[in-house]
Amino acid sequence: MTDQAQTAPAAKKLFIKTYGCQMNVYDSQRMAEAMGAEGYVLTEDQAQADMVLLNTCHIREKAAEKLYSDLGRLRSLKVAKPDMKIGVAGCVAQAEGAEITRRMPQVDLVVGPQSYHRLPAMARGEGPSIDTDFPAEDKFDHLPERMATRRAPAAFLTVQEGCDKFCAFCVVPYTRGAEVSRPVDRILSEARNLVARGVRELTLLGQNVNGWHGVGPDGREWGFGRLIRAIAEIDGLDRIRYTTSHPNDMADDLIAAHGDVPQLMPYLHLPVQSGSDRILKAMNRKHTAEQYLRLIDRIRAARPDILMTSDFIVGFPGETDQDHAATLRLVEQVGFGTAFSFKYSPRPGTTAYDRPEVEAAVADARLHELQALLGRQQQAVQQDMVGRTLGVLFEKPGRETGQMIGKSDYLHPVFVDAPQAQPGDLVQVRIVESRSNSLRGELLT
Numbered sequence: 397m398t399d400q401a402q403t404a405p406a407a408k409k410l411f412i413k414t415y416g417c418q419m420n421v422y423d424s425q426r427m428a429e430a431m432g433a434e435g436y437v438l439t440e441d442q443a444q445a446d447m448v449l450l451n452t453c454h455i456r457e458k459a460a461e462k463l464y465s466d467l468g469r470l471r472s473l474k475v476a477k478p479d480m481k482i483g484v485a486g487c488v489a490q491a492e493g494a495e496i497t498r499r500m501p502q503v504d505l506v507v508g509p510q511s512y513h514r515l516p517a518m519a520r521g522e523g524p525s526i527d528t529d530f531p532a533e534d535k536f537d538h539l540p541e542r543m544a545t546r547r548a549p550a551a552f553l554t555v556q557e558g559c560d561k562f563c564a565f566c567v568v569p570y571t572r573g574a575e576v577s578r579p580v581d582r583i584l585s586e587a588r589n590l591v592a593r594g595v596r597e598l599t600l601l602g603q604n605v606n607g608w609h610g611v612g613p614d615g616r617e618w619g620f621g622r623l624i625r626a627i628a629e630i631d632g633l634d635r636i637r638y639t640t641s642h643p644n645d646m647a648d649d650l651i652a653a654h655g656d657v658p659q660l661m662p663y664l665h666l667p668v669q670s671g672s673d674r675i676l677k678a679m680n681r682k683h684t685a686e687q688y689l690r691l692i693d694r695i696r697a698a699r700p701d702i703l704m705t706s707d708f709i710v711g712f713p714g715e716t717d718q719d720h721a722a723t724l725r726l727v728e729q730v731g732f733g734t735a736f737s738f739k740y741s742p743r744p745g746t747t748a749y750d751r752p753e754v755e756a757a758v759a760d761a762r763l764h765e766l767q768a769l770l771g772r773q774q775q776a777v778q779q780d781m782v783g784r785t786l787g788v789l790f791e792k793p794g795r796e797t798g799q800m801i802g803k804s805d806y807l808h809p810v811f812v813d814a815p816q817a818q819p820g821d822l823v824q825v826r827i828v829e830s831r832s833n834s835l836r837g838e839l840l841t
């Protein structure tokens with residue numbers, strides 16, 4: 397060790413816990429980069445941290461409750477280490493603001509998802525300790541360039557944020573704000589930068605990602621399909637995915653891109669929430685079950701092997717047994733690769749909040765039934781992969797010696813015995829076994 401290293405002040409340590417969706421994962425990376433410029437390095441050990449940042453989720457009541465139980469546990473750590481700063485970021489910060497510091501005085505900073513570029517200044521003690529503005533400036537213009545915080549071959553890239561759809565159950569339009577599309581040049585430069593650092597797969601993120609639009613370098617108005625085509629031209633980028641989409645924003649050009657952009661992976665998460673027209677209307681989804689089914693026909697006509705996934709809410713206020721049966725029917729008709737299903741959780745501020753709730757036991761039984769059906773479909777789809785040869789992008793070593801874990805084209809985790817391989821290798825693998833939530837494959841030599 398050199399003298400300099402011995403006398404240099406130890407870097408401050410930052411521990412980040414991320415709850416919720418992939419955009420929070422992305423935001424946590426950007427916050428880590430911003431704090432990195434302030435001399436903070438990431439630690440995995442909360443007890444060692446000079447700052448603990450909780451990047452929160454407000455989508456369902458349980459998600460928000462987790463924050464308060466974690467903050468309760470952090471109280472004793474702060475007593476032992478009074479200089480440690482505690483920050484709350486993300487959607488609970490946005491929704492609850494000063495209520496958080498009122499309930500939990502040990503919290504030093506509260507920062508919403510649109511103002512986290514101000515986090516470094518807040519941490520220095522400059523400016524307010526609570527910032528839940530929707531500032532006029534674009535946070536991305538005030539954040540450091542993407543850095544390789546982790547050398548991972550797959551990365552997220554936010555292209556759009558916020559939502560104007562106002563589904564009756566959803567807090568996102570309030571916590572993330574109105575729909576904003578990032579400009580084409582910024583997206584392309586961030587994408588090129590990531591690819592130059594070894595990224596081979598990009599997942600484009602947005603609460604309503606397929607509602608993205610912007611003006612291209614040709615001066616024309618671009619839709620999301622056109623953006624994907626431009627990103628696909630980046631040399632060295634092998635795979636493109638995107639999430640999350642609204643059925644009403646699946647434009648013709650985007651559907652066509654699934655047929656003619658080879659880098660666009662055959663996987664689409666397209667939440668439908670319910671199969672009952674009555675409930676879809678009450679949810680303000682602005683489409684029918686039939687329209688969703690016809691849309692999937694068109695997507696499958698463009699890309700026949702596409703694996704469809706979705707989100708469902710059971711027990712939405714007013715949901716009857718017939719409505720639930722209609723949801724099961726829709727699931728049978730589509731055949732999903734996997735899907736997320738949730739029991740309705742009333743969220744303050746949303747239009748459905750005050751509506752009479754379905755009895756908890758009934759909602760539980762419906763959730764159970766739906767999940768059983770979705771589970772059977774998932775197993776059938778995975779079983780169908782056995783014997784097929786698929787592309788797999790290795791992401792990290794597995795637990796067993798010589799094993800690698802990667803994702804297939806269809807986003808299934810695949811375990812492969814590949815002692816010579818490195819993360820970032822994109823290989824051809826023959827699937828030999830389906831396990832509960834993953835596949836096992838053999839390297840084709």
Ligand code: 5AD
Pocket residue numbers: 455456565566567667669707708709738739740741742743
């Ligand atoms: N209750 C239950 N599930 C919800 N979701 C969003 N809001 C609620 C709520 N209040 C689900 C939807 C959405 C997914 C991200 O979370 O299915 O698509």
Ligand code: SF4
Pocket residue numbers: 559560561562563566567568569603604642
């Ligand atoms: Fe929430 Fe999605 Fe509906 Fe927007 S479209 S309100 S994010 S469920």
